[in-house]
Amino acid sequence: MNGEQLQSRCDGEASASAASGTGDVDPLPVPRLLRISNVTCDSFNIGWDMEGGGREGITHYFIDLNKKENKSCNKFKHKDVPTKLVAKAVPLPMTVRGHWFLSPRTEYTVSAQTAAKRLDGDYAVSRWSEIVEFCTADYSTLQLNQLLQKAEAIAGRMLPFTVFYRNHQKDYFYQASTSYRSRDAQCRRMLPAVKDHSGSHGSPISGTLEGVFFSCNTEFNTGKPPQDSPYGPYRFQIGADLLFDQNTNVYFGxxxxxxxxxxxxxxVLAPEGSSGNAFCKGRLPALHPSDNHFLRRVEGADGSLSFLHAQDVLLEVVYTDPVNLSSGAVEPIGGQQLTSQSTVNAKKDPSCKVCNISVGR
Structure with a gap:
């Protein structure tokens, strides 16, 4: 923040003084017209106007930061982190930064007051400013690349596969109505639907990217898709070459x-020229189709294609274009429907050291 990072600490004396609004210096100016700018997934700039005298006595700023959903209760990741941030008075705007109390894509409220530290260590403070609201941003490509590197570290060796598959209830594939928004019953197509909010809170594809979800993992002992599924007892299978051909780009999400x-x-598998590919460019790290740790398309000398998937992670593949049911086959599976393993709107474990980066969930 203009050369000095904002520090955070509990200060009971400051809170008591703030409540009384008294001190042994001239009345301090109240911050007005708070302005929030340069918002990232774990930082923001804050500035304001000040009216009246007493500016020369200002030694500190107090910033009160709370998650919007519960303004009266601090629900930050670490319970010992206060909502009140104390900063030395520096030129405005200043940067508030800290992965341990700011989460990506989260709404916050913020207000400010000016303070003057007295000889006895207590503070004289102004009244609080108005409360303003803002929302932190998604992960940038910098944070996504950090997440990518963590994923690469555990991906394991590659195993061959031949089909992508999608599990669902029987009526999703066979019904004549259009009760499923992700199905075009008349044209027998699976349509792109908005991705849910499962996974990392800061992923830019959650709640925004439209696609059709597929899996491709195989059982180690059979080389075929598993018989169990958390999503339904019927499975659509399609040749890997039909979704992941030479015209399809792959991105890490x-x-x-x-x-x-x-x-x-x-x-994300996004055909060149598609709206999905336009969405991914500049937002997601692009992977080389034949040289990455997760999903590879290998072209033989005769032009034939073969495909590999990572052994030690479960891949969720989002294909950004509609998929015709006539291009594959639907069959019942012989295993169980393990609903407990569904990832629909699943919350990421914020304490896992394997899959979290410094900016939080």
């Missing part, structure tokens, strides 16, 4: 776990 030993990697 997320890496997370759900309080288990299993880790998930979300990849």
């Amino acid at each position: 997320d890496f997370y776990c759900m309080y288990t030993s299993y880790h998930y990697v979300v990849l």
Whole structure:
């Protein structure tokens, strides 16, 4: 923040003084017209106007920061972190930065007051400013690349596969109505739907990217898709070459776990020229189709294609274009429907050291 990082600490004396609004110096100016700018996933700039005298006596600023959903209760990741931030008075605007109390894509309220530290260590303070609201940003490509590096470290060796598959209830594939928004019953197509909010809170694809979800992991002993599924007893299978051909780009979207030993990697398959590809460019790290740690397309000397997936992570693949049911086959699976393993709107474990980066969830 203009050469000095904002520090955070509890200060009971400051709180008591703030309540009384008294001190042994001239009345301090109240911050007015708070302005929030340069918002990232774990920082923001704050500035304000000040009217009246007493500016020469200002030694500190107090910033009160709270999550919007509960303004009266501090629900930060670490309970010992106060909402009140104390900063030395520096030229405005200044930067508030800290991954341990700011989460990405989260709404906050903030207000400020000016303070003068007295010889006895107590503070004289102004009245609080008005309260303003803002929302932190998604992960930038910098944070996503940090997450990517963590995922690469545990991906493991590559195993061959031949099909992408999608599990669902029977009526999703066979019904004649249009009750499923992700199905075009008349044209027998699976349509892109908005991705839910499972995974990392700061992933830019959550709640924004539209696509059709597929899996491609295989069982180690059979080389085939598993018989169990958390999403339904019927499975659509399509040849890997139909979704991941030479015209399809692959992007890294997320890496997370759900309080288990299993880790998930979300990849996006986006055909060149599609709206999905336009969304991913500049937002997500692009992976080389034939040289990455998760999903590879290998072209043989004769032009044939073969495909590999990472062994030690579960891949969730988002294909950004509609998929015709006629291009694959639907069959019942013989295993169980393990609903407890569903990742729909699943919350990421914020304490996992394997899949978290310095900016939080």
